[in-house]
Amino acid sequence: MLTLYRPGDGPWHRLPVGPKTAVLMLVVLGVSVLPSSWWGAVVSVAVCTGCYTVRGAGMRSLLAQVVTIRWILVITLAGQLVFTGLEGGTANTLRVCAAVVVSGLLPLTTPVGELLDMLERALRPLAWLRLDPQRAALTIAVTLSTLPVLARLEREVREAQRVRGGGRSLRLFVIPYLVVALKHADALGDALTARGVR
Incomplete structure (x- = not known):
């Protein structure tokens, strides 16, 4: 991550x-x-x-x-x-x-661990709404850390498209980008599952 x-x-x-x-x-x-x-x-x-x-x-x-x-x-x-x-x-x-x-x-x-701890403490008052503070904090942290990954993947796909002579075609960009983004999501899901997060 x-x-x-x-x-x-x-x-x-x-x-x-x-x-x-x-x-x-x-x-x-x-x-x-x-x-x-x-x-x-x-x-x-x-x-x-x-x-x-x-x-x-x-x-x-x-x-x-x-x-x-x-x-x-x-x-x-x-x-x-x-x-x-x-x-x-x-x-x-x-x-x-x-x-x-x-x-x-x-x-x-701020290191991710400190951000998670802060988010968890901030979300504790919402526990009476049956919101799990640990899970909510982890969801926010994963979202924050995934955005730069998606931006990097976008740059890599654009660069590969340019090298292959695809120009700036949106049609030639969308499918490869969706494939690599979904692969990242799948790998992230497997990593979270391996750590006991469901």
């Missing part, structure tokens, strides 16, 4: 998972309530960049996060431009980008 975690000794890495989650949630909330104006767009970018200039995170990680969500940003910008115009569309898209990328600092700077 691939993890987003990048080892380090910077402030984000040293901060305990609970307070770190609270700080990042407050930053994301603050970015989300900024106005849909050029000023709001500039502040969103500045806050996001500031979070990644802290030692241990780095601008390379910031750029990697933005590249990962590039299609979400394109779709968001297209819709926002239609309904809110240039200023509002740009500001809203940059706010979405900043919120997603800042929240990405949590899995980047």
Whole structure:
């Protein structure tokens, strides 16, 4: 299972998972309530960049996060431009980008084990609804760790398609991508079953 975690000794890495989650949630909330104006767009970018200039995170990680969500940003910008115009569309898209990328600092700077423990503790109050906190935490962790795997598989299929002269054909991309994605899902299911997860 691939993890987003990048080892380090910077402030984000040293901060305990609970307070770190609270700080990042407050930053994301603050970015989300900024106005849909050029000023709001500039502040969103500045806050996001500031979070990644802290030692241990780095601008390379910031750029990697933005590249990962590039299609979400394109779709968001297209819709926002239609309904809110240039200023509002740009500001809203940059706010979405900043919120997603800042929240990405949590899995980047926190080992999966610590994230699982935190999620399990946070979900314990829901046990009276017959929700198994351990299973729910594992489901969330598996989802978070599977997304980068699917992104990597997409890049590999695109590269193979380009090498074989397939161009950018969506038809020639979808079937191979579905095959490798389903193979990964099958392997993940077997691994979880082998560990007693049902």
